[in-house]
Amino acid sequence: MTGGRVKGWCPGALKPMLSGDGLVVRLRPWLGRLTPDQVRGIAVLALRHGNGLIDLTARGNIQLRGIREEAHPALIEDLDALGLVDTDPVLEARRNLVLTPFWRMGEAIPRLASALETALGTPDAPALPAKFGFAIDCGPAPVLSAISADIRLEQGLGGALLCRADGAETGMIVAEDDAIPAMLDLARWFLGSGGAPEGRGRMKRHLASGASLPPAFLATQARKAASGTPKPGLFDQGALVGFAFGQLRAETLASLAELGPLRMTPWRMMMIEGAATLPEIPGLITRGDDPLLRVIACTGAPGCLQALQPTRDLARMLAPHIPEAGLLHVAGCVKGCAHPAAAPFTLVGTAAGFGFIRDGNAAAFPVVTGLRAEAASLAGLF
Ligand code: SF4
Known part of the structure; x- marks a missing residue:
């Protein structure tokens, strides 16, 4: 193996x-x-x-x-x-979906997720790029909007199921039985319209580059407003x-x-x-105001072969200094795996200490370089 x-x-x-x-x-x-x-x-x-x-x-x-x-x-x-x-790595890679954890047994969400997993495992399932994914997010308000996914199943404004391409504000209203076929049709359209040249590509980028969705996905309904990332605590x-x-x-x-x-x-x-x-x-x-929720850090050195600096001890040390609504991303290198998006504060490991980036991702241009991993000198940055 x-x-x-x-x-x-x-x-x-x-x-x-x-x-x-x-x-x-x-x-x-x-x-x-x-x-x-x-x-x-x-x-x-x-x-x-x-x-x-x-x-x-x-x-x-x-x-x-x-x-x-x-x-x-x-x-x-x-x-x-x-x-x-899974029975083989191809099927394992295809089963790329994330679902909201806010579902109950017997509801549509687990039925839909199960149907999508089954459909993605059939021989005629679309051969999508490795990072191309699906989100089943059809609770009362979407909770996965900030999570990477290319085709989303949410609720429309009226509460019906809405199949939406990532990057589009509107989508197609579907009955439960039609939801998974609609998601797969959209995936096939993505491939057929040139969304994945050389086997790579994402829906949002495809739409931003000018691809026009099939009319059925354009003309219907807007989605509900997204809710923020849930905090630790008790839920139904x-x-x-x-x-x-x-x-x-x-x-x-x-x-x-x-x-x-x-x-x-x-x-x-x-x-x-x-x-x-x-x-x-x-x-x-277990508390929503725990300072550790305000820091993100990848494995860093020595656990990651690409890392230029250790990350987690520094992030832990700096967590109490991050403002309540802030977020600090400590990355071991410019790849920024743990948080590819922009963060209010990023410290990125380089061969010569850390670079500091404001409102960017780990690959953005640092406003300060050569910083040492010391809480006393870094805390003033936030
Ligand atoms: S950001 Fe760099 S150091 Fe961190 S896990 Fe990714 S490759 Fe490794």
Whole structure:
């Protein structure tokens, strides 16, 4: 299996990525949901085959870090027994959807997500670029608007289902039975209209470059206004809890398994399904005003091979200095993987210390360079 190993973006379970601390094995739980047995199993495997560190990704996936190369085949076998592995890497890559965690059993959201997962796994599913994704976000107000996705299913102003291309303000009203075919039609239109030359491309860029959507997707209804990113706390569906930098230890995951099924989110938080109280487990963020929610940092050095600086200790140190509505992104290099969008404050690792960027992403031009990783000198920047 290690022959299939790739170094680059979009690691999956079957195509792991090599990082500074071993292989990174990414799992895409079906329906974005893990049963307690699966959660327990992942915790055991993270310790047995890896370094016990687990990441939550910005697409609602979960990844095991520090997997030893020779252990990868046994890990896949164990994950398969837990029902967590696709039959082949192509199908695994295609199943690129994120769904709102705010759904109830028996509602349309899980039915639609399940139908889309099935449709993307059929042989005639469109062969989309690796980063091209779908969002099922048809709760009362969209919560995934800030999350990367190319085709979105939301509610229109009147409450009906709305299929919308990312980058367009209007979409097509669809009945539940027609929603997934409409999403796939839009994906086929994207490919057929030249959206992915050389196998790469995104919907928003395609529309911005002048592509005109099929009339049915243009003329109908506007979407509802987006709501902001939810904060940790209690919701009708359960307890939403966060983790500093979206990382937790296997032992923490094992503790969560005792509380109920877990729903993944793209905000590096998890929803403990059905929980009526917030758990008191070390390492969890349960308050919406926790300063650690104001900092984002990638793995950095030494865990990432491309990193030019360590990131997380610095971000943790600076968190209390970030204004309440602010956001600091500490990136180990200009790739800025943890937050590709602009942030009010960014510190980017370079060979000569850190560069400071205001209102830009990690690749933007720094207004100050050569900064040392010291809270005393950096806190004055925010
Ligand atoms: S931003 Fe750079 S250092 Fe950070 S994870 Fe991405 S490649 Fe590694």
